[in-house]
Amino acid sequence: MTQEALKQLLQKYLEHKLSATEFERMWGTLSDPALKDTWLEFIRDTWDSPAHRHLANETARRAGLQNVLPQIREQRRPFVPANIRWLTAACLAGLLAGAYFLVRNNNGPEQAPPVMAAAPAAPVILPGGNKAVLTLGDGTVIELDSAANGTLGQQGNARVVKLANGNIAYEAAGQGIAEVMYNTMRTPRGGQYRITLPDGTSAWLNAASSITYPTAFTGKERAVKVTGEVYFEVAKQTDGMPFRVEIMTGTGEMKGEVAVLGTHFNINAYDNESAVKATLLEGAVKVRKTGEAFVSLHPGQQANIAGTVEVVRPENLHEVTAWKDGYFVFNQTDIQAMMRQAERWYNITVSYPRGVPADRFSGTLPRSVNLQQFLDILEYSDVDASINERTVTITP
Template structure:
């Protein structure tokens, strides 16, 4: 079999997650040498299909077994990022000097960290609070359960004064809260949600969000659930959706997984414009133009953070590093004029920053960690 035909089959087997351990090692080495670039780019543009007869012939020769990992590539520099390649990268690609540098300067992954601010201004560290009831106000008990989640429970009926709480996650933090109506909210890093401790006698269930959160709203057709951000308002009756409203991104993105929501603009020349989303759709409000656009959502990419991993799919370096900055609590310093690489692949959010950087460096960029600074060079 000629090299080109072999390379084509190897790439096709990688795409279909069929490589053996030995083939995976060979795949990484050939990628590092640049011998698979054309075949990977062809495969990414759906031009690298392998005939069934060729594939069956190769399978018979190698007696293959299936492994689970994802195709990865870059527009200018090929980058391989895959859960299945971590141990290989750590032991075979990264040189000892680089490992020793990262051993001295590293950042731990984020975790369940948040601060609860009560209506009277009292701040409670949910990171340090023991399980059990941590506060009671306006007829509502606030409890931290054994899973580390915050739960609001009405313990006194009757009309009570409306009190508002705020839960804030720092960079390097995330948290889950069960609101008084039973709605579940997952907060990503550097985010906050403000809400009333009880929705009794209210005309709606309105909360305010900064940053990113995933919602599973308790159904109540008589009491619509409303999420307000700086640029938009999202109204729902019972559904699953994600809102990304970080100030350092280019737009606010609302992604619907289940049910129906209405997205309305709160500012700009198109103020008042509203659109309904169907499951699998995403509303995007651009910060500069204030235009509201609806398109098909990449659910895997949107929900990756909530499921515990980073999912890059054509993301540029700046987009990738914004996510790392929030999760690892580091400030990014760029010491390169430009970088037009695009990254694709999955990385668990449970690994140290150095593990992520080792893999990103395979694409040609270089990093140095100095305290809370992540310095990027080419």
């Protein structure tokens, strides 16, 4: 590969636009001595960008650089800055293909680099995939990941169809007044799924989530109920029928709602998160906590619904929706928040018998890595993570 071709791939990486094939090509150049200077220039420029001003100390920057590129550095220096640990795919070449980078903030004492020793083989826990259960209006339950493509059932005047790409859609199959039935799609821990609702709205369900909806939208509004995390691309209606999302707890209580005509937005409403988060990417929505007044959001804003509704502007919108595109994205994320995502995606339980490490992490990983590869990141950051069946134990 030429230097110019690698620079183009690296730029696409920064813009989160790499395809899977391009991703493999880029990381495959790490062992090419002819491209060493291109990689070094890229990392230096990235660290000099406003997004990484916490690496302002030149000594720390140089020392960190010696530790992030073991495959292409000329010599090893036994110094790791006390306040920063930077990991790239180069650190994990041959161990974690697909890690972009991770940053660890550590306020503890300076430590020498860990000595890597052979560890006993851990069970291979694979990442989640397209798994969901569809419950039809008559109580019929369909395991979607094992169902054949084609018509799955008839619901009133609509056929439920599994498309060739695995998505679920509803197709009109009759005339006259639509018979309204209610369907529910649920994803398990370790599952995700996409559905096209009867009005053409697309919804992506993250792990441990659900959406309940009518098989035909009639009346004055299009109303659905969700739990967990769901990303919507709402179809616009010529009659202006508004789309409304009721945000529910796992026990059936309403936390809040989102009202919209046509837009793209994400709802994160897991019961074990501190707040419901509704994030608007395109269009306009109104958000409210149950029983309170609506608050309007503009693109790039997020409503945090807890004791009240707080409107903020996330630094990185890609962090909010990366799950839909197949990535974990962390931005100064504490280890418990990281591992809650891992629990849902890998269907595991996490324990902290000696307390919770205070570290925070930043970076991007593909959700296609297995659990051990995910945990290797913590191991490289001096956080011990062991697996016993489907339980992960974290120790500082």
